[in-house]
Amino acid sequence: MTTTIATRATTPLRFALTFILCFAALYAGFEASRGSAFERFVVEDLILAPTTALIERITPNEHAELTSGRVIASPGANLHVTRGCEGIEMFLLLVAGIVAFPASAGRRAQGLLLGCLLAYALSIARLMGLHYILRYSPGAWEALHGLVLPLGPVVLMGLFFLHWSGRAVHAA
């Protein structure tokens, strides 16, 4: 009985340590790739270019274009996408969480696939949201850029993880 409880009690510690170590390793790896072709492909080709194209498709009058220096530019707003604004942290948090949580390989693969799709959609939605806020409601910029849009998608990823981990435990 005592052994069972001790094992259960160490689980959050083990999860926490694995999670933070895995996140730190992934972060260090991505930081090391800054400026490389891989990083440009991920940030510019996979995230910023589709975001700009989607803005242009939804609101053609915006004449949005992705300029050098990672700026989503339109006549009414120039959104400068800096380090930490691209949404990469959502992918790192997702991978670290799924690696740290005990689950079968199949469940992990399912979580990674669905989670990455969600993180990708949230990254693009966040950047589009920032563009439209800057263009049409700059008064709301402070609250949304400083708190809601950085934290909201991460919270949604956390809820996805909670849902996935609950199903993984149930399946086990």
Next chain:
Amino acid sequence: MRPELCWGLAAATALALGVGCAEPYARLAAPYYALVDRLLASGHPWEIAAIAVEPGKSRFTAELQLHGYVRRSMSAATHAARVVGRVQVGEVIETPLVFWTLLLGWPAATLRQRAWRLAGGIPLFLCLEALTTGTQLMLPLAQASAILAGDPDPVTGWDHWSRFLESGGQFVLDCIAAILLAAGTGRDARQRVVRVQQN
């Protein structure tokens, strides 16, 4: 109610609270950051003049600003640089929102357990605040020191830490601290239940 729904409601409430309270919280916490940053600055040729909430670069933002001075060396008599460290008030309130929402929302068996979490949470929260917003405000002091030492484009250890925090590291630290504290206090409660069952 499903846990995802409960936590979703808690997160939405916390975010709404954060939007309304970010600036007052930053004003309230500014003296604590000043205290912590003065402690961190000791041992460096840095002087913290003031930390206060000021209008940001854009007319739509408010920032917590650190105004400080940097000398070339500890023994130098005069300041060689004046710096301003900036953190948006929305970012300032991230740590209290995430940490306290998780800690207080975590299921507890007894009121006593919740009280232990609250008591343990206060010092842990103060450490987190120092590690996150406190260190973010100090970044320009370290950069100015490196520039004065001859490095025109410095990337200091403070830069690496700041980048880590901005890339999700702050959220990770807040979550891990809350989860470990909640799990730690939960373990005592479970052991007590076992002792009662064994008796």
